[in-house]
Amino acid sequence: xxxxxxxxxxxxxxxxxxxxxTLLSLLSVVAVIxxxxxxxxxxxxxxxxxxxxxxxxxxxxxxxxxxxxxxPRTLLGFGLGAALAVSGAVMxxxxxxxxxxPGLIGVSAGGAMAAVAVIVLGVPALLAGTVGLLALPLAAxxxxxxxxxxxxxxxxxxxxxxxxxxxxxxxxxxAIAGAVTGFLIFGSDDRQLxxxxxxxxxxxxxATWTTVLGLAPFALGAVFAAGRWAGVLDAxxxxxxxxxxxxxxxxxxxxxxxxxxxxAVGAGVAAAGVIGFVGLVVPHLVRLMAGAGHRLLLPxxxxxxxxxxxxxxxxxxxxxxxxxxxxGLVTALLGGxxxxxxxxxxxRSFPP
Amino acid sequence: xxxxxxxxxxLLLLAPQVSAQTFPxxxxxxxxxxxxxxxxVAKLGLGDRLVAVDSTSLHPPEMRALPQVGYMRALSAEGVxxxxxxxxxxxxxxxxxxAIEQMRGLGIPLKLIPDRPTPDGVADKIRAVGAALGxxxxxxxxxxxxxxxxxAVSRVVEKAAGRPxxxxxxxxxxxxxxxxxxxxxxxxxxxxxxxxxxIDGYDGYKPASGEAILDAAPDVLLLPTEAVDAAGGRxxxxxxxxxxxxxxxxxxxxxxMDTLYLLGFGPRLPDAVADLARSLHPELAQDLANxxxxxxxxxx
Amino acid sequence: xxxxEGVSLRRGGRFVVDGVSVAVxxxxxxxxxxxxxxxxxxxxxxxxxxxxxxxxxxxxxxxxLKRWNRHDLARRRAVLSQSVSLTFPLSVAExxxxxxxxxRARSTRVEDMAAAEASLxxxxxxxxxxxxxxxxxxxxRQRVQFARVLAQLEDGGQSGTRYLILDEPTSSxxxxxxxxxxxxxxxLARKGWGVLAVLHDANLAAIHADTVVLLRxxxxxxxxxxxxxxxxxxxxxxxxHPVLVSHRDDLDRPLITPAAGTAG
Numbered sequence: 001x002x003x004x005x006x007x008x009x010x011x012x013x014x015x016x017x018x019x020x021x022t023l024l025s026l027l028s029v030v031a032v033i034x035x036x037x038x039x040x041x042x043x044x045x046x047x048x049x050x051x052x053x054x055x056x057x058x059x060x061x062x063x064x065x066x067x068x069x070x071x072p073r074t075l076l077g078f079g080l081g082a083a084l085a086v087s088g089a090v091m092x093x094x095x096x097x098x099x100x101x102p103g104l105i106g107v108s109a110g111g112a113m114a115a116v117a118v119i120v121l122g123v124p125a126l127l128a129g130t131v132g133l134l135a136l137p138l139a140a141x142x143x144x145x146x147x148x149x150x151x152x153x154x155x156x157x158x159x160x161x162x163x164x165x166x167x168x169x170x171x172x173x174x175a176i177a178g179a180v181t182g183f184l185i186f187g188s189d190d191r192q193l194x195x196x197x198x199x200x201x202x203x204x205x206x207a208t209w210t211t212v213l214g215l216a217p218f219a220l221g222a223v224f225a226a227g228r229w230a231g232v233l234d235a236x237x238x239x240x241x242x243x244x245x246x247x248x249x250x251x252x253x254x255x256x257x258x259x260x261x262x263x264a265v266g267a268g269v270a271a272a273g274v275i276g277f278v279g280l281v282v283p284h285l286v287r288l289m290a291g292a293g294h295r296l297l298l299p300x301x302x303x304x305x306x307x308x309x310x311x312x313x314x315x316x317x318x319x320x321x322x323x324x325x326x327x328g329l330v331t332a333l334l335g336g337x338x339x340x341x342x343x344x345x346x347x348r349s350f351p352p
Numbered sequence: 353x354x355x356x357x358x359x360x361x362x363l364l365l366l367a368p369q370v371s372a373q374t375f376p377x378x379x380x381x382x383x384x385x386x387x388x389x390x391x392x393v394a395k396l397g398l399g400d401r402l403v404a405v406d407s408t409s410l411h412p413p414e415m416r417a418l419p420q421v422g423y424m425r426a427l428s429a430e431g432v433x434x435x436x437x438x439x440x441x442x443x444x445x446x447x448x449x450x451a452i453e454q455m456r457g458l459g460i461p462l463k464l465i466p467d468r469p470t471p472d473g474v475a476d477k478i479r480a481v482g483a484a485l486g487x488x489x490x491x492x493x494x495x496x497x498x499x500x501x502x503x504a505v506s507r508v509v510e511k512a513a514g515r516p517x518x519x520x521x522x523x524x525x526x527x528x529x530x531x532x533x534x535x536x537x538x539x540x541x542x543x544x545x546x547x548x549x550x551i552d553g554y555d556g557y558k559p560a561s562g563e564a565i566l567d568a569a570p571d572v573l574l575l576p577t578e579a580v581d582a583a584g585g586r587x588x589x590x591x592x593x594x595x596x597x598x599x600x601x602x603x604x605x606x607x608x609m610d611t612l613y614l615l616g617f618g619p620r621l622p623d624a625v626a627d628l629a630r631s632l633h634p635e636l637a638q639d640l641a642n643x644x645x646x647x648x649x650x651x652x
Numbered sequence: 653x654x655x656x657e658g659v660s661l662r663r664g665g666r667f668v669v670d671g672v673s674v675a676v677x678x679x680x681x682x683x684x685x686x687x688x689x690x691x692x693x694x695x696x697x698x699x700x701x702x703x704x705x706x707x708x709x710x711x712x713x714x715x716x717l718k719r720w721n722r723h724d725l726a727r728r729r730a731v732l733s734q735s736v737s738l739t740f741p742l743s744v745a746e747x748x749x750x751x752x753x754x755x756r757a758r759s760t761r762v763e764d765m766a767a768a769e770a771s772l773x774x775x776x777x778x779x780x781x782x783x784x785x786x787x788x789x790x791x792x793r794q795r796v797q798f799a800r801v802l803a804q805l806e807d808g809g810q811s812g813t814r815y816l817i818l819d820e821p822t823s824s825x826x827x828x829x830x831x832x833x834x835x836x837x838x839x840l841a842r843k844g845w846g847v848l849a850v851l852h853d854a855n856l857a858a859i860h861a862d863t864v865v866l867l868r869x870x871x872x873x874x875x876x877x878x879x880x881x882x883x884x885x886x887x888x889x890x891x892x893h894p895v896l897v898s899h900r901d902d903l904d905r906p907l908i909t910p911a912a913g914t915a916g
């Protein structure tokens with residue numbers, strides 16, 4: 001019973017899983033170290049290390065750059081990359097659609113609408129100061145969650161959520177949110193317009209300990225919660241009916257998945273604006289290496305998502321020193337062509 | 353992860369003390385953000401101290417050769433820090449707020465310069481930059497001259513026989529052209545130069561339909577140089593169907609000016625107003641040359 | 653025994669199942685026959701617990717289906733649906749392993765793999781184990797899903813009678829695999845499982861079933877052993893088409909032949 005003569009390695013063995021996860025973990029560690037060491041200011045790797053280990057003999061300025069700018073930025077970047085990639089994987093599983101991404105359930109459009117409203121309408125004078133600085137992320141987060149809850153509500157009838165209605169409601173609400181955003185933009189002045197443009201291209205430049213500590217719970221919460229849903233997501237690959245017949249309570253699982261995704265991606269939108277393609281592309285990359293089973297797909301997507309996000313951010317902040325590129329440009333520029341390649345490849349292997 | 357967090361909290365508490373530095377008079381490295389701010393720095397004779405500027409700092413032309421910190425509302429804290437500036441002059445339009453907070457946290461000496469598109473705003477700007485750079489005396493003179501010359505231009509403009517209706521268009525690219533409404537820098541300039549903004553139905557810059565343009569009945573079209581170049585020159589612009597039937601098109605009155613010069617509200621404001629006034633009121637050219645010219649010995 | 657007592661199910665303002673009493677008995681292969689729209693799939697949903705009856709009740713081993721824990725239920729009954737598509741390229745082995753989900757908390761991976769292996773072999777898809785599911789033919793997919801359903805119920809004989817519900821399990825299969833699948837289902841019934849199969853082909857029902865239920869317009873027209881139920885009259889009434897029933901000496905089951913031409 002213990003030695004099974006399986007044909008052509010049908011079982012993706014535990015050891016292979018462990019191998020892939022180890023490799024990705026190593027890559028993540030390298031990316032984190034590189035991200036802490038790279039930037040507009042030339043700070044030697046030794047100084048970075050000593051600063052982190054608190055045996056600080058670095059100049060206060062270098063220490064501040066490492067601890068105040070790069071560390072929160074790196075943590076935020078890794079966390080968001082992981083959250084976006086896991087959310088993408090989960091959405092693709094839930095919708096049984098390889099082209100699904102978290103944007104489908106209105107997270108990005110709702111967050112953008114709220115963020116643009118804050119940019120254009122301004123922050124009430126009452127909230128000026130620190131709260132004023134956080135008004136944009138808070139509003140974006142609230143906007144993301146509310147939009148998704150509205151879509152979920154519309155698609156639910158008598159406790160059952162119809163996934164195709166969810167998709168269609170998402171499209172409609174996305175369009176409405178887009179129109180409201182458009183109206184707000186129409187009423188904006190030149191400077192607000194520029195702010196909106198840059199915000200919508202995404203940036204990790206605003207990372208502070210406040211944003212990291214405020215948003216990390218949502219991102220990490222979603223990543224770890226998703227790990228617990230690997231079983232039901234696997235079963236959902238067969239369809240909702242089969243998942244139910246296999247003993248899974250599909251309805252609450254669907255609701256929780258949608259809400260956790262909204263929280264994670266909403267946190268991302270709040271912290272860094274709209275960063276596309278990570279959620280779409282990373283799960284596909286992982287499936288190419290490791291197959292579609294969620295037990296491996298989810299953790300591997302988290303690690304690879306974090307790693308790629310940090311790589312994109314390193315590019316974003318070093319190619320035009322001392323300025324920086326919006327990170328959304330970098331992810332779209334790298335992710336877009338890859339996604340096209342994936343589409344063409346898929347059409348060749350499974351003609352419609 | 354705990355240690356850095358604690359250390360950071362300590363740094364946050366200490367940060368304000370670090371930033372209380374004074375700007376060295378002769379050797380300081382300056383980063384300037386904001387087109388008008390940079391112009392003032394250069395006019396004060398400190399252009400050689402600039403180590404980087406933002407992408408709106410296009411004048412004087414040699415500024416374009418300096419390293420770029422990017423668009424003024426999309427700054428990177430570490431990028432600025434890497435330049436080791438002794439002083440960062442920031443138009444108060446600069447952003448994003450998070451990056452400015454981060455720069456403060458790093459102890460980079462920052463000076464926010466009030467940046468309003470009004471004649472008084474220009475004087476304030478000049479004084480603020482002068483104070484930040486320890487050039488109060490020169491700045492005071494420059495600001496007073498600017499105010500005086502603007503007043504002189506205004507006196508001449510008041511003599512103008514009529515007030516032409518002026519339509520400012522930001523560009524002519526695809527779709528409806530974007531026109532300046534109320535409460536815009538263009539609106540202020542048109543008024544200073546003795547014109548009336550042909551658009552008074554809305555605030556800010558908005559796309560204007562062909563009918564709205566016809567309705568506005570502009571006597572003069574005012575366009576940025578780039579827009580006219582992109583459209584293929586003066587004649588091509590005047591022949592555009594959007595303008596057919598407007599008084600401006602039939603009389604061929606098109607004024608073309610550099611955007612930063614026209615809308616920058618920097619130290620060149622009196623010249624820009626005088627230039628625009630000359631185009632709107634050709635009959636005043638002589639008076640403007642006599643009464644509102646820069647004084648030979650002046651700073652300007 | 654899964655027992656439905658006078659169950660009715662209303663959908664879109666009409667009863668698609670209307671006062672039906674059916675039992676899936678241990679040791680018995682029950683076939684459900686009926687024309688399109690007779691309510692066969694709705695009956696499957698009621699018997700599996702996916703749908704709750706508007707009237708009547710369905711019980712498994714005496715306990716109302718509504719009161720079963722989902723995981724316990726999933727270890728006791730499995731349903732082979734008409735078709736299952738997959739968007740993502742899971743391997744056949746992975747698909748079959750999905751059937752082990754209800755056991756995950758209590759069985760080891762080695763046990764799960766052994767159960768999956770046995771099921772793959774039983775369904776004659778062992779040689780496909782490493783293939784990507786989306787690359788399979790329709791018939792191969794149906795057999796893989798059958799293997800998955802078998803794996804779901806594989807439990808070392810620990811937890812009482814298992815019930816297997818097959819909704820048109822042979823629709824995409826060739827003659828050999830039709831016989832093989834229903835033969836295997838019959839074998840499981842003789843092992844003590846309760847099996848119910850919705851079938852399109854009356855002859856397959858006649859050959860493999862111990863009990864035949866004729867369903868029309870959501871009602872049971874007849875039920876019992878093949879010889880007593882599958883008479884020309886009852887089959888003609890069920891399908892609204894003239895049907896001949898004959899006998900062969902080398903076969904102790906009725907042989908059903910639809911008459912040519914259109915129904916009068």
